Amino acid sequence: MFALVDANNMYVSCERVFQPRLNGKPVVVLSSNDGACIARSNEAKELGVKMAQPWFQVRHLERSAGLIAVSANFELYGDMSSRMMAVEGRYAPRQEVYSIDESFLDFTGVHSDLVAIGRDLRAAVLRETGLPTSVGFGPTKTLAKLANHVAKTADRKPGSYPSGLAQVCNFGLLTQAELDQVMAATEVGAVWGVGRRIGAKLTEAGVRTVLDLVRCDASMLRRQFSVVLQKTLLELRGTSCMDLDDAPAARQQILVSRSFGKSVTEMAGIVEAVSEFASRAAEKLRAQDSVAGAVNVFFLTSPFRSNDRPHSVSVTVPLVRPTSDSRHFVSAVADVVRREFRSGFNYAKAGVMLLDLQPATQVQGELDLFAAPDVQEPPGKDKARPALMAAVDALNLRFGRDAVHLGNSSIASNGHEVRSWSTKQERRSPRFTTRWDEMPVVKA
Numbered sequence: 387m388f389a390l391v392d393a394n395n396m397y398v399s400c401e402r403v404f405q406p407r408l409n410g411k412p413v414v415v416l417s418s419n420d421g422a423c424i425a426r427s428n429e430a431k432e433l434g435v436k437m438a439q440p441w442f443q444v445r446h447l448e449r450s451a452g453l454i455a456v457s458a459n460f461e462l463y464g465d466m467s468s469r470m471m472a473v474e475g476r477y478a479p480r481q482e483v484y485s486i487d488e489s490f491l492d493f494t495g496v497h498s499d500l501v502a503i504g505r506d507l508r509a510a511v512l513r514e515t516g517l518p519t520s521v522g523f524g525p526t527k528t529l530a531k532l533a534n535h536v537a538k539t540a541d542r543k544p545g546s547y548p549s550g551l552a553q554v555c556n557f558g559l560l561t562q563a564e565l566d567q568v569m570a571a572t573e574v575g576a577v578w579g580v581g582r583r584i585g586a587k588l589t590e591a592g593v594r595t596v597l598d599l600v601r602c603d604a605s606m607l608r609r610q611f612s613v614v615l616q617k618t619l620l621e622l623r624g625t626s627c628m629d630l631d632d633a634p635a636a637r638q639q640i641l642v643s644r645s646f647g648k649s650v651t652e653m654a655g656i657v658e659a660v661s662e663f664a665s666r667a668a669e670k671l672r673a674q675d676s677v678a679g680a681v682n683v684f685f686l687t688s689p690f691r692s693n694d695r696p697h698s699v700s701v702t703v704p705l706v707r708p709t710s711d712s713r714h715f716v717s718a719v720a721d722v723v724r725r726e727f728r729s730g731f732n733y734a735k736a737g738v739m740l741l742d743l744q745p746a747t748q749v750q751g752e753l754d755l756f757a758a759p760d761v762q763e764p765p766g767k768d769k770a771r772p773a774l775m776a777a778v779d780a781l782n783l784r785f786g787r788d789a790v791h792l793g794n795s796s797i798a799s800n801g802h803e804v805r806s807w808s809t810k811q812e813r814r815s816p817r818f819t820t821r822w823d824e825m826p827v828v829k830a
């Protein structure tokens with residue numbers, strides 16, 4: 387049995403943990419450069435705000451409906467994510483972090499009451515991080531993902547499914563007739579890996595609901611669509627075709643990770659691995675014509691080797707501006723490893739996740755003030771600075787203090803100096819959990 391645990395409206399929920407004034411209000415989170423809505427609270431969904439909708443199209447709702455927009459704060463989301471994943475990981479022998487807010491748990495061989503475990507897990511995540519989640523159980527990963535969709539939707543839209551399935555939904559407890567009913571009430575596009583394009587094609591062919599899909603002829607699907615869709619069908623019928631770490635790519639992010647054949651104990655080994663992962667992720671990013679606004683890097687010891695002392699690092703770095711340039715990702719992740727590496731641990735796995743993906747075309751054409759110069763001066767000697775500083779000062783004068791500011795500099799392994807300036811993020815909340823000087827202060 388697999389479980390999929392997914393945070394509800396992750397980015398909005400992270401903001402709400404520290405800003406209770408956002409509770410119950412329509413809230414959207416804007417991508418870097420404040421361009422598009424990349425997360426919506428349920429109230430914002432009710433207002434009709436669509437995923438990835440440009441901010442200028444919904445801006446009028448600020449006045450007319452009290453819509454609140456905040457700039458993405460990936461440093462906060464990444465840190466909240468690792469806290470949440472750590473809690474979830476306690477509940478099953480095996481965990482696969484699938485995206486910034488989703489993880490699969492493998493409950494094979496666990497014979498206790500899974501719904502009770504799910505409710506307990508949900509309460510623990512809420513108590514320890516403040517994040518609301520939904521939990522779906524199913525005999526295959528695709529069914530667990532679908533059960534999660536049902537758990538979340540039943541909670542958000544009462545009446546859409548039987549209320550007993552809200553928040554925690556275990557398909558393993560349903561009779562065949564009940565499962566058919568749930569599948570008949572669910573659009574085919576909600577199935578994992580189907581997506582909008584194939585969903586539209588299926589709908590056109592008369593396959594509207596998940597139940598329609600389950601009743602399709604497998605070889606027909608393979609011929610007319612793909613072998614992947616055939617696999618999906620088998621998974622929906624309860625035949626497991628995907629193990630942990632074996633899944634279609636998540637939308638909105640690119641993850642490259644690997645377990646090491648032999649544990650790594652040297653900093654150089656981790657730097658080398660994550661540099662390679664970052665380059666591979668950047669290649670994928672460029673292949674799909676996107677740019678990323680943030681990068682997450684993680685490395686950890688094995689949770690299965692009980693003799694090893696545990697250590698796990700997961701840090702999310704917002705980038706200067708969205709980019710697809712490998713060098714920026716490589717230096718950011720190498721920098722984190724140099725800062726966070728501790729010797730004396732047997733590291734077993736590492737990975738790099740690119741976040742805040744946007745079409746490259748959206749970002750090209752903007753005035754590229756902050757592009758790294760092609761010719762790098764030796765560190766410390768920097769002729770371009772005065773002109774740049776003058777530009778920064780002029781921008782701050784015109785758009786307000788800290789519209790643009792200098793961040794940390796670092797020297798990457800390839801010798802390039804990396805400089806960071808923050809992008810336009812006028813509405814970003816403090817980085818409550820990762821910066822001492824931005825920690826919330828409680829007055830009692």
Ligand SMILES: [Mg+2]
Nearest residue numbers: 392393395487
């Ligand atoms: Mg989610």
